[in-house]
Amino acid sequence: DIQMTQSPSSLSAxxxxxxxxxxxxxxxxxxxxxxxxxxxxxxxxxxxxxxSTLQSGxxxxxxxxxxxxxxxxxxxxxxPEDVATYYCQKYNSAPPLTxxxxxxxxxx
Amino acid sequence: xxxxxESGGGLVKPGGSLRLSCAASGFxxxxxxxxxxxxAPGKGLEWVxxxxxxxxxxxxxxxxxxxxxxxxxxxxxxxxxxxxxxxAEDTAVYYCARAESPVWYFDLWGRGTLVTVSS
Numbered sequence: 001d002i003q004m005t006q007s008p009s010s011l012s013a014x015x016x017x018x019x020x021x022x023x024x025x026x027x028x029x030x031x032x033x034x035x036x037x038x039x040x041x042x043x044x045x046x047x048x049x050x051x052s053t054l055q056s057g058x059x060x061x062x063x064x065x066x067x068x069x070x071x072x073x074x075x076x077x078x079x080p081e082d083v084a085t086y087y088c089q090k091y092n093s094a095p096p097l098t099x100x101x102x103x104x105x106x107x108x
Numbered sequence: 109x110x111x112x113x114e115s116g117g118g119l120v121k122p123g124g125s126l127r128l129s130c131a132a133s134g135f136x137x138x139x140x141x142x143x144x145x146x147x148a149p150g151k152g153l154e155w156v157x158x159x160x161x162x163x164x165x166x167x168x169x170x171x172x173x174x175x176x177x178x179x180x181x182x183x184x185x186x187x188x189x190x191x192x193x194x195x196a197e198d199t200a201v202y203y204c205a206r207a208e209s210p211v212w213y214f215d216l217w218g219r220g221t222l223v224t225v226s227s
Contacts, residue, residue: 099153
């Protein structure tokens with residue numbers, strides 16, 4: 001099975017900073033990658049699918065890139081409401097579906 | 109309103125059984141693949157099981173294969189998860205999640221239901 005590895009596992013940044021989270025697949029998955037945001041105590045929310053397509057309603061400061069095995073989620077200007085744990089998920093084929101371990105983003 | 113509402117969680121002893129339900133509303137349930145995803149306390153997301161729109165394709169994580177059974181009733185707009193031989197490590201919030209066929213990412217999530225396996 002394909003494994004998904006996220007880094008870092010946590011980060012602390014200042015409001016307005018550019019934040020980058022990385023997700024690496026153990027095998028190529030083309031662009032079949034999604035990103036989710038889970039705020040503390042809340043339900044996960046789809047941010048990005050197909051590696052770079054923003055889900056409707058998601059602020060444009062979020063962006064995704066990558067293909068094959070290496071992917072990134074970027075927040076161009078970190079806002080207080082972006083405090084959350086972010087997960088990547090591969091979906092290049094029928095299940096099993098695999099999530100990354102998560103990246104917790106905090107405000108410095 | 110487009111939503112998923114889970115129910116059926118609770119406290120159960122190791123080796124026991126529980127049946128989770130997920131009621132869908134506000135969209136054409138029969139057009140979507142449906143899924144269960146769980147999250148142990150303080151841990152990350154773990155995919156559990158998926159079922160295609162017509163129940164033709166069913167998938168399970170290795171960790172639950174042979175113990176859990178996913179099913180759906182399109183006439184009732186409902187998804188189910190029958191959980192048998194429960195273990196302490198099955199303790200988690202169980203989310204129902206929608207996926208638009210043929211892709212398998214989750215664009216709609218329920219609020220979750222907590223399952224606690226403890227003696």
